[in-house]
Amino acid sequence: MRVALFLTCVNDTLYPDTGRAVVKLLSRLGVEVDFPAAQTCCGQAHYNTGYRHQAEPLARHFSDVFGEYDAIVTPSGSCGSMVRELYPRMGERARAEGRDDGLARTLAPVVPKTYELTEFLVDVLGVTDVGAYYPHTVTYHPTCHGLRSLGLGDRPTRLLAAVEGLDLVELPGARECCGFGGTFAVKNSDVSAAMGTDKVRAAESTGADVLCAADNSCLMHLGGTMTRLRTAMRPVHLAEILASTEKEPWS
Amino acid sequence: MSGTYLGMPAFPAAARDAVRDTTLRANLRHATHTIRDKRAKAVAELDDWARLREAGRQIKDHTLRHLGEHLLRLEEAVTAAGGTVHWAADADEANRIVTDLVRATGEREVVKVKSMATQEIGLNEALEAAGIHAYETDLAELIVQLGKDRPSHILVPAIHRNRGEIRDIFAREMAQWGRPAPDGLTDAPAELAEAARLHLREKFLRAKVGVSGANFMVAETGTMVVVESEGNGRMCLTLPETLISVVGIEKVVPTWRDLEVFLQTLPRSSTAERMNPYTSMWTGTTDGDGPTAFHLVLLDNGRTDTLADEVGRQALRCIRCSxxxxxxxxxxxxxxxxxxxxxxxxxxxxxxxxxxxxASEIDASLPYASSLCGACYEVCPVAIDIPEVLVHLRERVVQGGEFTRHGAKTTLKPARGHAAERAAMRAAGLVFARPGLLRAGQRLAARTRRAHPRTLPGPGRAWSATRDLPTVPKESFRDWWQRTQGRGAGPAGSSGTASGTASGTASGTASAEGRTDEGKAGA
Structure with a gap:
């Protein structure tokens, strides 16, 4: 099986540790992962801000870059849902606009092969205990696109619960959005900030020292809020917890 | 009080004030969480909720596809049952029709059943301008009307008010419009309800004209349906001599069998009740029972235009459950x-x-009033994919294009105020089309990382006023990968060794070779 890492532009640029963690985790599980260097951005920011037509070349580029792999793994529920849910919709809209099936046909192959990291671990590899060790109290925030678009369900928390040394505590109001929302964070910054503050306060109330999620965009918003609120908690991507072992602690 | 809200500031500015109003925040948080949790329980009781939701979606979609036929059938049935049907293309026409009908009775006041359609067209204001006073009789609408306020919720219009505020409004305002609030009124719910009951009772008994909307219209028999909790609706629908109902054209359902689905999903979704306390149904007029004259005003007011949009039309499925x-x-x-x-x-x-x-600032800002979290779609009893429509409308705002307005195809220009965003999106598109450019940008950001401020000036302040910026790493992932081909994956700056040492895997050949002090990597 040829497996490609679709890291996402945000992770590539700002959170390379998450990428390294995925590589380390998958290699520990016997999966050799490739990073096609031509990858850039899935187009989600364009699409969700109203620039669907400008997202189309990015989607085509994604398909060119990843089309030949058997599985495409991404440590982002949000970008994963862009490919899985919105690429087919882009194809349909192009058809509805009187263009041909070209876009739909170009994008179709990558859609079913794209897996969010926890889906790939649980569904494809069939593991929930990935041999990780992480001696911290952790609370998990299910980010919206992973939760509702991809339907990740309890995959992330099953993976976390199997981590040795990890004390998983429930986050009150876990299903509520953190307030990031892409350009929402700046277009409606007051509401976004209020949502972020409430999420951080809820996380603090658990007594956990780590707030975990499977989307660094949301964690960027929450982490930025945490340092401003001077909380003692840290935001950590799920992949980095799963990559951590007793011999090689990640963070 | 204006029902039209023209001149409202754009959403972000209006929301800013609300976010800072701690009383409002507390009222809303308490109320929405209470209803939210109750709804979840009421819905969970039904094993076939998902199928009811799907049935509701399909009934609405099918009805909307053949809307013209169903409306004509409805008109025929209502007329045969002794009612009169009026067609209103827009708010002005609907207001004119209702005003003329009330004038023809010689009355100067009407009692109203809670109705979104009449609020949408600003009927109360139009009647007031014609010297006719409209009394809202729903408890929450009464609070809003007495407080010269605006409704802030579809189902519970006074959700932004707490008990103390309601007491003050009753004590201050009731006397001006009829029976005053009892002396020494407290904020106990039973006392507040009793004050409203006494105040409204004299209006119910006096009124000769009632005005309502309808939750549903059953085409096969011409039957109107109003679903409510308080019984004020039943009073307004049965006591007056003349009843005028203003109803959006999308409220028609073909048959009673179709209605059955919504009578299950609406109460559970809105008030979290298995069944609402009062369901009033009437078909035209009946000798010796209820109003002797019934007028149905079918309201378009942008609905046909909405129906013309193949993504946006799903909004017309809405049954106003909240x-x-x-x-x-x-x-x-x-x-x-x-x-x-x-x-x-x-x-x-x-x-x-x-x-x-x-066209207005507020309307152009509404598609952005969402983080696209999808919680709305998840609970919608007719499966309106609200995030999908929001994104579709964002596209209309920034790109313009063809859409239908007043029944005619119109080409819309892109909204102003998005020039910088459009340029940024185009620039990002160019960078993302060329991995080399992306790499160059990442390296530039990494080289200048020490100089990056923690907060941003100008538009960037929207982020950094409340959140720190992330620190740009010394090396992007792609540079690290190019340098190491993924060998020796560990966190930046760690002395992590080769992954092969962990558990011996297929890629266990990986070693620390090629690993350098990453600070030296780069262009």
Missing amino acids: ACLNVCPVYERAGGHAYGSVYPGPIGAILSPQLRGT
Whole structure:
């Protein structure tokens, strides 16, 4: 099986540790992962801000870059849902606009092969205990696109619960959005900030020292809020917890 | 009090004030979370909820596809049952029709059943201008009307008010309009309800004209359906001599069999009740029982235009349950008034810009009043994919294009105020089309990382006023990968050794070779 890492532009640029963690985790599980260097951005920011037509070349580029792999793994529920849910919709809209099936046909192959990291671990590899060790109290925030678009369900928390040394505590109001929302964070910054503050306060109330999620965009918003609120908690991507072992602690 | 909300500031500015109003935040949080949790329990009781939801979606979609036929059938049935049907293309026409009908009775006041359609067209204001006073009789609408306020929620219009505020409004205002509030009124719910009951009773008994909307219209028999909790609706629908109902054309359902689905999903979604306390149904007029004259005003007011849009038309499935408002994190913090429409919350954010167009500042800002979290879609009993429509309307705002307005195809220009964003998106598109450019940008950002400020000036302040910026790493992932081909994956700056040492795997050949002090890597 040829497996490609679709890291996402945000992770590539700002959170390379998450990428390294995925590589380390998958290699520990016997999966050799490739990073096609031509990858850039899935187009989600364009699409969700109203620039669907400008997202189309990015989607085509994604398909060119990843089309030949058997599985495409991404440590982002949000970008994963862009490919899985919105690429087919882009194809349909192009058809509805009187263009041909070209876009739909170009994008179709990558859609079913794209897996969010926890889906790939649980569904494809069939593991929930990935041999990780992480001696911290952790609370998990299910980010919206992973939760509702991809339907990740309890995959992330099953993976976390199997981590040795990890004390998983429930986050009150876990299903509520953190307030990031892409350009929402700046277009409606007051509401976004209020949502972020409430999420951080809820996380603090658990007594956990780590707030975990499977989307660094949301964690960027929450982490930025945490340092401003001077909380003692840290935001950590799920992949980095799963990559951590007793011999090689990640963070 | 104005029902039209023109001149409202754009959503972000209106929401800012609400976010800072701690009383409002507390009222809304308490109320929305209470209803939200009760709804979840009421819905969970039904094993076939998902199928009811799907049935509701299909019935509405099928009805909307053949809307003209169903409306004509309805008109025929209502007329045969002794009612009169009027067709109103827009708010002005509907207001004119109702005003003329009331004038013809010689009455100067009407009692009203809670109705979104009449609020949408600003009927109370139109009647007032004609010297006719309209009394709202729903408890929450009464609070809003007495307080010279605006509704902030579809189902519970006074959700932004707490008991103390309601007591003050009753004590201060009731005397001006009829029976005063009892002396020494407290904020006990039973006392407040009794004060409203006594105040309203004299209006019910006096009124000769009732005005309502309808939750549903059953085409096969011409039957109107109003679903309510308080019984004030039943009073208004049965005691007056003349009854005028203003109903949006999308409220028609073909048969009683179709109605059955919605009578299950609406109460559970809105008030979290298995069944609402009062369901009033009437078909034209009946000798010796209830109003002797019945007028149905069928309201378009942008609905046909909305129907013409193949993505946006799903908004017309809405049965006004408010589940999307109660679950929305943005509504909870911004409050209903920020949406500048009688339809607040997620459904308002997709309805108002379609019914009214996106020409005004507030309407053009509504599609952005969402983090696209999808909680609204999840609870919607007719499966309106609100995030999908929001994104579709964002596209209309920034790109313009062809859409239908007043029944004619119109080419819309892109909205002003998005020039910088458009340029940024185009620039990002260019960079992302060329991995080399992306790499160059990442390296530039990495080289200058020490100089990056923690906060940003100008538009960037929207982020950094409340959140620190992330620190740009010394090396992007792609540079690290090029340098190491993925060998020796460990966190930046760690002395992590080769992955092969962990558990001996297929890629266990990886070693620390090629690993350098990453600070030296780069262009």
